[in-house]
Structure formats: C-alpha cells, structure tokens
Amino acid sequence: MVPLWMYLFVAAALFCIGAYGVFARRNAVAILMGIELMLNAVNINLVAFWRYQTPFVMSGQVFAAFVFVVAAAEAAVGLAIIISIYRNRRSVIVEDVDLLKW
Amino acid sequence: MQLPSLSELNLGLTVPALSLALWACILLVIDLFIPRDRKSVTAWLAAGGVVFAFIANLLVYRDPGVAFMGLFVADEFAGFLNIVVLLTAFIAILMSVDYLKRTGIERGEYYVLLLMTTSGIMFMNSANDLAVVFIALELLSIPLYVLAAFRAPEERSEEAGLKYFILGAFASAFFVFGAALIYGATGSSSLPVIVDAVGRALAGEGSSLLLLLMGSGLILAGLGFKVAVVPFHMWTPDVYEGAPTPVTAFMSVGAKVGGFAALLRILLVALPALTVAEGDAVAGWQTATWVVAALTLILGNIVAISQTNIKRLLAYSSIAHAGYVLMAVAAAGTPGVSDQATRAALIYLMAYMFTNLGAFAVAMAIEKDDGSGTSLDDFKGLGRSRPLLAAIMAVFMLSLTGIPLTAGFVGKWVVFQATIEAGLYTLAVIGVLTSVISAFYYVRVIVNMFLEDGEGDPAAAATPYVQWAIYLTFAGTLVLGIIPSLVTNLSGPVALAVASLVP
C-alpha cells in the first residue's frame, strides 16, 4: 500500500503550487484557481489522514466534504466580485486594480 | 453507526446563533415585498432579529451546555463574546440606515449579509471543533467579502472587496491546511480531544510533534489574517478605506472578535500543553505570539502616524489594537496567568468595541455622500460647529490612546497587568512605548477638531440614527472607564467566561 507520507507530500506540493499561483499570477481568475488548489490539497490531507489513522470515525471525511462546500461558495462569491470589476474596468488583472495603495 | 436523536443535539443552545442565520434567510424573502423607498423597514426587521438573538443569548447564558455532540459549546465565554458581537451588529445597523440611503446603495441584501456574518461570528465563538471553526470562519468571511464590495460599481469599494476576498480566501486555506495537519497528528478535530492527544504526541515520536507545530503555525497565520496582525495585515488599510464605512466599523470589531475567540479557544483548550522542548514551562506558541504582538504594535502605531485619511488611520490603529489583544494572548501561554490574560483579552475587546465603533460613527458623520471627506483635514472646525460631537470624538480618541476614565485605559491596564504577571517585561515596555506613539496621531485628530479652524459644518451627515449610535458607544466608553468593576469583577460575566474556558 502507498504509505501515508506520500499523500502528505503530494498534498504539501499541491498547497505550495497553489500558494505560488496566488502570488505569481496577475489574472484574478487564475489567483482564484490557486486558492482552489490549496483547498484541494487540504482535502487530500484530510482524506489520507482519515483513511490511515482513524478509519472508523467519519470526522475526517466530513471535514473534507465541508471543505468542498466552502470552496464552492468562495468561488461563487469571488467570481461575482471579479465579474463586477470586469464590467467596470474591462480587466481582471490585479495590477490594474490600484486605486487604493496595496 | 448510531445516529444521535434530536434531543441529544441540544438544539436549544444554538438558538442565538442559528436563529440569526435563519432570520437572515427569511428576511431575504420578506425583503422582496418591501417597496424600494421603504427599505428602512428591512433594517428594523434585521435589528429585531439581533435583539431576539441577544435575549436568547442571555437565556442560554444562564444555562450553559454542549450541543451537536460536542461540536458546539454554549458556555459563558461564547455568551460574553456574543453580547459584544450582537451589540456591534446592532450599532452597525443603526449606522447603516441613513448611510445606505444617502450613498444610494440601499438594498435589503445588505442587512441579510450583515446578519449572516454576525451569525458566523457567533458560531465562531462557540465552535469546539476545528471543522466547525472553519465553517464559522467562512460564514463570517464570505458575507463580509460581499459587504466590502457593496458600493459596486464604485471602483474603490469593488477593489476593497476583491482584495479582501483574495487575501481572506488565501488565509482560510492556510487555516484549514493547519487544521488538517493537527487532525492528522492527533486523530481528531475536536478541541477537547486534541488536548489529550497533544500530550501523547509529545511523549511519542517526533513526527507528530512536527505536524502539530506546523499545524498550529498555519492556524496562527490563518487567524492572524482575520484579526489583522503583522505580517498578515497588508489588506487592512485598503479594505477599510474602500469598504462602506458602516461595514468597515463592523469588520474592525466583529471580525476581530471572532478571530480572537477562535484563537483563544484553540490555543487554550486544544494546545495549552504544546511545548517545544521537554520541560518547558510555557506553551510553545508563546514566543510566536509574543513576537507577532511586538511587531504588530510597532508597525501599526508607527505607520498610523503618517496617515491622512481617518479610515486608514483607524485601520492602522485597529492593527495596533489587535497587537494589544495579542499581548494578552501571549501572556496566556504562561500557566497560571492564562485565566487573568484571557480576562484581559476579553475586557480589551469589549472596550475596543465601544470606542472603535464610536470613532467610526463620527468618521461616518463627516463623510460626504460620494465617499470623500474622510481626510483628517475634514475634521477642522468640528469643535466649533458641533461641540458635542467633537467632544465625544475627543473622548473616543483619548480612549484609544488609553487615558484614564475611559474604557481604553481599563483595557490597556488589564492587558499590561497580565503581561507583567506573565513575566513578559520587554513586551510590556514595547506596549507602553507604542502607546505613547499612538498618542501622537490620536491627538492630531483632537488638534484638528478643536485647535484648527475650518469652514462650515463638516458633520452635515450626523443624522439621528447615527447620533444614537454615537451616544450609545460614548456611554459604553465612559461607563466602562469609570465603573470598570462592571466587567472586571471576579464573579462578573468576564470572569465566568474565562472560567468556562480555562479550567
């Protein structure tokens, strides 16, 4: 069987890739995707921990399910805000959104 | 697997928080039938919901317990913070009614979202499981993202929403990743179970300890974003400036209360025994919070000096005040002082709530309909045109500075006392020195109001609702400052709240 640490490793890598995406991408939608990647990394972790450590208690799985839901809700709100900005400025590049100093 | 029966869930205890969320959903429908020009009805209905939750909370308060099989605790700690949050929500609604009207963004959804996020904060206060903390965190954050962008298509507000969203979602991801690691290290996400597992993990192999440390570090970072402490503070000034002012006011208090509630509960219930090395007397996170608190105090107060916009100034001041609360959190890492330090944090939050909401309310009164007029120069001459309003604002500023006979002094006092008791002398000295720095920029507001002359009446927008909000917070600031025993009493509400958290 695949050992636990491999899952953790993949999850950590995914999390870092997501975080990199948030910092490096200029397109707001791409940043949103980075955040989704990070949340998915969490899911891998949760499910792996559940399977390997406490397979008879459901809490890890339930936690993962909640993370899906939240990720979906966040994406919905995030996209709504991005669309509203796009309507106004015809751009979703975060550097263009600079009325306030960062 | 045996499913619990409905009576075992103890749903009654969740009524305060749950009723608010439900009422928000119902209000969304009711709002459809309220004509466009009479949206203040929605505001009153929303305020009614807050009052109901407030009363329900007082009832639950008297009979604490655990609901949802241990996921949700309705203890005095949650009860006390719920009071703070519900007061915040009520005052925010008072501030909003006329503001929304005159800035042309009067829509019923506003109040629905406000109730939603309030309910999220209340869940946060009660959450006893990392998963619930996460859900509550999102229930608190997502409506706030929308509220921050509520003046859309006004560009600055949209921008505030986007920034808050990106950094908030990013921080949530950190938090939940940390929660997953702690779950992995201890095999449970329930806080009271974790505390036992931490002991075993420390005694056992090193890899669990590593996961635990990484996990708690990530959780600290995630919640640090929410309460805006250095180095996770970058979003604060932009979002505070761009968001509609009542939202900023609510955010500056409500989100912080929720964040600190979760932080205190996680650190003190789940991780008090988390020590880095064998034989350490203090919790391993004390050093981290210590350093973060010191950085927050220094940066928040120093950068605030150069601000010229009252909303940005209050944003940096709110960063600084998060630093003072964090001082108390750091002190709580010393066993034996944790109860006193927690008490200090709660008292500070309450004092800060009144004062900061009041300051924002006055700032809102001088704001123009188009969102301009929030620079410090706009305060000039307020002392002449509106002596009472200016005097009250002066008291708020003095309270934020920590001058005696105001709530702010009592807050600082208990925080410094806890810090010294915990032996963190350097941190205490940093705390007082930065207080002196803070006097510099708070006093400047007073200078502008009383000592400089301006033209006309800057506070044309001080409508009756806003004035009520100001009087309410002013009364709170003074009462807390003059009769602090109301909250500092050892058998009083705060002490009970602490006792329910720290055994």
Added chain:
Amino acid sequence: MEATGLSLVTVVLFLPLIGFAIMLFMNERTQAGAIRWTALGFSVLTFLLSLGLWALYNPDDPGLQLVQRINWLPDYGISYYVGVDGLSLLLVILTTFIMPVAILASFRSHIFEERGREKLYYLFMMLLEWAMIGVFVVQDLVIFYVFWEVTLVPMYFLIGIWGAEQRIYAAVKFFLYTMAGSILMLLAILYVGINAGTFALPEIIAAIQTGALSFPFDGLFSTQGLLFLGFLIAFAIKVPIWPLHSWLPDAHVQAPTAGSIILAGVLLKMGTYGIVRFCLPLFPEASVAWAPTIATLGVIGIIYGAWVSYAQRDMKKLVAYSSVSHLGFVVVGIFALNAAGIEGGILQMVNHGVSTGGLFLIVGMLYERRHTKAMEAFGGVWKALPLFGAVSLVIVLSSMGLPGLNSFVGEFTILMGTLGSNILGFVFALFATLGVILAAVYMLYFYQKVYMGELDKEEIRNLEPLHWSEKAALVPVLIAIFLIGLQPAPFFRSMDASVDALVRHVDESVPEVVVGNLQMPE
C-alpha cells in the same frame, strides 16, 4: 484610621466636579457672567472647605487623616482611597488657593474676544482643579495615575485653544512629553502593585517596613533602581528637572495667563510631590543611592535656569526659566533626605506656587495692556501705576528670597538641610546659594527694565488702571507672601510628624553605615 462616612477630603475633591456639572447646563450666550461667577464661587468654596481640612487636621499624627476608602476594583486590589497627611495638606490648600486667583485673572482676559468659548474654558478649569486635588489626596497608586493623566487633558486644551501663536506645537509637546514619562510609571506601578497584592500606598509602605515586601536592590540599575527610575522620570519631566525641561518654556510662553499660573503654581508641584510621596518611601535604598546624581541635576537646573533666565528678553520666558531654577532647589532639598531638607522642599513648593503664580499674574496684566511680552516695550510702569508697581515689587522680592517674605524661609531651610545632610553636604549648598544670588540678578534686571526708568513711552503713560478683578487676584497672593514669610512656624508644624516618619522610614530601610559613608553595595 476610620474609613467610613463621608470625609471632608472627598467633599473638597468633588466640589469642583459639581461646579463642572452645573456649568455644563448653562447657556454660553445668555449666561456668560453667571458661568464666570459659578466658576469663581465654586473655587472659592473649595478653598474655604480646604481650610476646614487644616482645622480638622491633627499635626501630631504622622499618618493619614480624614481617610475615606471605597472599593473600586476589588479584584485587582484597587480602591478609591483618599486622605491627607503632612506631605499633602499644604499642597491641597495651595491648589485650592491658586484656582480662584487663576479664575480671577481670566475675568477680563482678551482671549475670549479672540477665541470665544468662555464656557468651555471654565469647564476645563473646574476639571483641572478636580484632577489636581485628586493627585494630592489619593493614596492608591492606580487612582493616582488616573488623576495624574487626567490633569493632562484640560491643560492640553487650555494651552491649545486659548494659547498664543505657537499654541498647537506647545500643547502637543506638553502632552507627549508628559505622557511619555508617565506611561513608564504605569509599568512600575503595575510591578509594585502585583508584587504587593494591593495598590494602596500605606499598605505597601507598611509591608516594606515589616519586611513582608522588598524590592531587591544591589546597584543603581537593579530591580529597585529601575522601579525608582520608572517613577522618577515621570516626576522629573513634570518638575521639570534639567535636562527634561524643554517642554516647559514652550508651554508657559504659549499658555494663557491663567494656564501659566496653574502650570507654575500647581502642576509642577505634582512632580516634586510625587518624588516625596512615592519614590522615597517605596524605594528607600534606591533613593539614597540615586540621591547624589539627582541632586546634581537639581543643582545644574538651579544654575542653568537662572543663567538662561537672565538672557531672556521675553518676560514670560524669564519667569518660566526661573521656575526651572526654583524647582531645582526643591529637588536638592528633597534629596538631602533629612527632615529639614524635605520640609523646606515642601514649603518651597508652596512658596514657588505663590510667588511664581504671582509673577505670571503681573506679567499677564502687563501683557493684557500692551499685547507684547518683550521687556523693551515697557519701562516706567512704576510711575504710571504706582500701586501696581509696589505690589509687583513685593512679588519680585518674594521670588528672590528676601528675608521676611515667603521664599526666604523655604530656601533657608533647604540650605540648612543640604548642609546637614550626610549625602549632599557643603558643595551642593554652595552651588545652591549661587542660585539665590543669580535669582536676585535676573529678577532685579526684570524689575528695573519694566518698572523703573523714565516714563518716555506714550503707551505706558496711558496704561489702563487695574480692574477690580485684577486687584482681587493680587490681594490673596500678597497675603500669602507675608503670612508664610512672617509666620512660618505653623506651616512647618503641620509637616513635622509626617516628614519625621518618612525620614525615619528611609533611614531604617538603609543601614546606618551605608548612609554615613555613601558606600552603596555594588
């Protein structure tokens, strides 16, 4: 010490606040005169009641008298705890004495024509009086800190709203300076209180005397030394002890006349009083160890203040720097650490309040008439207003320390104390005496420039005679000058018991050999 019932001290303390509340509901436009009179009435009433304190006070009892104690924050060991003893009685009376004088001095002031807001002005005066009396009567460290900080706020506004051209700069400087010092004191207070388990000063001192509580001392910068400094720096800024004095000339020059009178008359005394009340009994070893250093700074202040005074061409600046010089005297007296030095110090605080308050009063009156503070603009005032000139001469001579007038008594006692002290000794007394001589130089220079000389200026010849309210303000000052100068015995007697107890406490805490040989453990 009975602690129940209403103490007269509480009445005296809260009377100004009652005046404040009444004035709050008066209308500025229609009742301007009534506001003025209410303020004066309450301040006079407070003064009369504080004379009642003197009558009720038993000078043979060294402890606190007329005590009242009410729990404020019982769980933190904080209580509203007031009372007077020999150290504070005179200063309470000084405060209540100066306030009516300052209010009378404002009656005819031009500042309201320029800036208005007369009601606010008197409201702040009442608030200030309340806070200042509070500083002198409370015996709880925390409440003391509360009053200490509260005095800042009204004074800040008095300078900032009704001051001269640079008022905002001066007000902010005053605020930040004082706050920076006092906030360190807050930490020291916390440390002391947490270790003692109470914030009530008499209980803490009792614990130190019985040995139940002690702050480790082994060198100037040990725990006790640092605590001592925490308190001392706050007080030193207020006094101000050289080199922390730079806020004072700005504040004095910019403040309105009444503000200067109160600043010089009472606020500065809060610093020296704090040293006597808190630093000495709480940290006896550190006080002895630091005494030579602080007294040296005091001596530098005496000479420096006098020297700079002499160089001033602005009357208000001259008087302001003379304060630095006079307060240096008080500091030297206190750190002589014997009964004569401390008693002289306390009496000199009162004397300085009266004399310098009087000086600011006459400078204010001159300024009202000519709208300038430059000495060149005057000359020959004596001939224009002979009575005013005579009164001014008395006040100037009093400030110089002429025998028979009040300051002489204080300065002489301080010099005796310094000579008799086994910590300070001859050299300090020598330099302090030099200060007396210099005082005569700059004071006479001032008098000669302004009052003497030919009546060659048209404006001086037409100088407006004194208004009745100005005369009324000068009379009590003159009475006090002669009373203390000719009958000092009762004043000393009121302090004897308490000061003796204090000196004994300090001596007993420090081994005899150590005091005698000045050998402090390293």
